[in-house]
Amino acid sequence: MPEQTAIGRKRLACLIQQGVWDMPVETMPLAMGYLKAMVDADDLLGREVDVRIANFGGGATLQQMVRRLFSGPMPDILAFSVFGWNIQAFGRLAETFKQINPSGWVVFGGPHVAHQAERVLGRWRAVDVVVNGEGEFVFCDLLRACVAGGRVTELDSIDGISFAAGDGTVRTTRPRDRIGTLDRIQSPFLSGAIEMKDAAGRFRYDAALMESNRGCPYACSFCYWGGAIGQKVRAFSRERLKAELDFFGWHGIESLVLCDANFGMRAADLVFIEDIIQARETHGFPRHLITSWSKNKSETFFEAVHLVKSSGLCSTFTLALQTLDEDTLQHMGRKNMRINQWKGAVDRLDALGVDSYAELIWGAPGETYDGFIEGYDRLAEQVSCIAVYPLLLLPNSHYADNRAAHGLVTLRTLEDDFERVLSHDAMTIDDNRKMMRFLFWARILSENSVFRNIWSPLLRLAGMSQSQVLLALDTWIDAQTDRISGLLRAVRDQMADSLDASRYTAGLRIFYTEAGVLDMLLAWWTQSIRPLVPAPHADLLDDIFAYDLATRPIYDDLERPDWRLQQEPAVETVHGECFYVIDCQEICCDVPELVRRIKSGERNLSRGVRTAGGLYFRTGFQRCFANQEFAPRYVGKTRAMVEAANRSRSQTLSPGHPGAGTSSGKPGTIEETSTRTNRVSHA
Structure with a gap:
């Protein structure tokens, strides 16, 4: 008691x-x-x-x-x-x-x-x-x-x-007035309010969540963001944030998820990145930063990208476009935002050699089925990883308060309390269901990077758009009688009928745990895609497709393991990180470089040097398999790629410091920063 x-x-x-x-x-x-x-x-x-x-x-x-x-x-x-x-x-x-x-x-x-x-x-x-x-x-x-x-x-x-x-x-x-001085709020980390370890002494969460500020200056029609839209941004003090970052570093927390609405918009965000780097130099952690990056890609944003890239800190940069349709942008309240100048932003991100992905919303007023697919493909020409989220009418948002003006018809399901958009003036119920079938494959194969390298070569060498490839799989699956196709059809139809986009995770798990998926995908490629490929490029595209299949992350749940784990792979620790090492048949190990050359417009292409060897897969993928921002870390790599990534991460670390592949550190540092932050909070 x-x-x-x-x-x-x-x-x-x-x-x-x-x-x-x-x-x-x-x-x-x-x-x-x-x-x-x-x-x-x-x-x-x-x-x-x-x-x-x-x-x-x-x-x-x-x-x-x-x-x-x-x-x-x-x-x-x-x-x-x-x-x-x-x-x-x-x-x-x-x-x-x-x-x-x-x-x-x-x-x-x-x-x-x-x-x-x-x-x-x-x-x-x-x-x-x-x-x-x-x-x-x-x-x-x-x-x-x-x-x-x-x-x-x-x-x-x-x-x-x-x-x-x-x-x-x-x-x-x-x-009640919004909290003006955020440091008045006690830190849930430094105070010990949030338990950091489980019974086995491991970090108990998928990532550490924190805020550096609250508020969003924009007022997009679909958004509410905690009621802080269209408002001045309020920030926690640098001293408080440094103490929390040091706390995370000392605990060896690898991934930091920052819950800000527009990170990279303010000069203070550059300072925050510098403080992450300092914590990593001291402790070796955090290593990954995930956040909602600034909608408008200002010079401050690109300074932030350069800082992240040059320090070896891992991050994926978001292009939160939501739509490419001009009328739909007008309804969204985003017509005049610089966010629409996205092609130049993609070129600069590509030039910096950083990963990026794009976000779209399906079902927004003004958007038709054909218009959305056209915009999707136009975007996919530049960014192959696209996350698409069906529109939900969020309480207090502009769309929710003005639904009649757009002819919005919604449905609340029994499982949750979201208002899912069924139809509006530009979208029928049948169009919506057809799009949900498409999104099932888009979310698995593109957003979650089951296929990563094949998209651009198929477009540039075979003239096949991303939607064409995805819809070809949808059509082909309907004609199959094998068990795996039946499982995927059932989950796809559940998602389409319920309009619940989260149902795709069940399909994603099938792709990682069922051995028959490999045979199914090879049959689809052979029967549906390869006949459309020009003969001079067929073998080359075969190599790239095989590479995508071979390097898919390994789902290492003991109850539902990835089929490749039946081979009892070796487990090896490299620079403090644990990997499965799996022997593979001969693969073209320089596929990422080959894809880069294809994207740059080269046409005189060879299949490259084929080499046999082991692929290294980071363990623990089942802990975050449905997070598309985490998935790229678990893709299979050659030993040379693993070493290169470690050199990038280590290049800013002082020789001999405790962060070189370990989470060791001195608790005294944490005690000092905790005491200092508590004094600030009470001021």
Whole structure:
């Protein structure tokens, strides 16, 4: 039981978060970490409230969540971080909780419920309070009211909330100003609010999440971004951020995901990158930076790219275009953004030799099926890795508030609470379903890089666009009778019928765990694609296609292993990283260079030197197989490629420093920065 205080039992507040992906590792509970850090640091609340975080993966069932939450000491307060994917489960948990503890408080917060109290409180009667905006200080105020013996139906004095009043009405209090000085928010890392290790002593999350700022100066029609759209950007102090980066480096955390809306837009972002590099020079980590890069590719952005590239820090740079159609851009509120000058940005990124991928949204008002495919192919001529996300009508967005003007027809499914767009003035329901079939293959083969090198050679040497290749596979699969084709058809049709784009992950798992996939893809290539290839280039394209198949990442889950693991591959540690080493048949090991020459316009091409040897695959791919930004790290490489990547990473490190392939360091550094940051936070 929780410990007793002088005034009685300590109240138990349980903060509940659930990620969207069903993965073997957790997603870091950043939002709840902020709340716990704030409560723990408060003189009164720290004595009176025991705060615990319950962090669930996307595959957790209701029964599993119930057992974990309600089998031990019963919480007095349940606070949920709510998104469209988890609100159905959280509403049911709240109902069960109220049966066990009728006087308990249930708080919903997050972008999906903010300013939606009439609907939320009307539908989920067990919910008492909805937080309308940033929650760190609001939650502390709610706990103070609870500790003081206040009634959950009488919270008019707390700004920034909506609640169910005793007379059955929904009351909304005055809006609360946004937090101007972000350092007032306690660090969830330096405070220890977020546990960093699992029971085996390993980092327990797929990546470390952090913010360097909040706010977005743009106001795109499809976006809400936590309510901070069209607003001035507010930043955490450099001192605070340096302390957190040093903390991550000392813990040997490889991947940093920065939750900013437009990273690379401000001069301060360049300083932040320099501080990442400094942490890596000291500890060898972090090694990877993932973020939402600035929409407009300014000189500051390219300075950031140069810094990342020259330091050996790994990152993938995003072209968040969303559409190439002029009318659709107008509806999106992005018509006059410099983002539309994307070809020049791609050329500069290519010249710097960095990885980039593009983002599109399907289903936006103004976009037709044919127009979208034409834009997709135009973009794919420059950037072969394209992530496409079907439009969801997010609460509080411009599209949601002006749906009638665009003829938007939507559907909320039983599994979640997202409004999926069925049709609009330029898109029929049949067009939508046809596009969802296309997106199934696009998300697997292009976005998640199952094929990486073959796209540009097929376009330049055989005149085949990316959509043509993907649609050829879709048509060919329909005519097959083998088991693998049947499995893929079933998952594809589930995604098309449900309009749930996340269903593609089941198909992606098939590509990595089923041995028959190789035979199926070879048959498709031989029967459907190779006959369309000019004879002088057929053998060359065969080599590139075989290379893509051979170098696909290895899905190393013990329960559903990649078929290649049946060969009992050797495991080798190279520069502190663990690799499977698999003997392969002769491959053209210089395929990436060959593709570069094809893209540059060379036509006098040879198949190159063919060599036999081992391919090196980083272990652990199953932990993040559905993350298209992580996948390229796990692609098979020759030993020479592994060595080259290590030289790039090590070139900025001082000789003999502890970061040369190890996560060793001195905890004293962390203690100093933690103390310094806490002083700043209380200022």
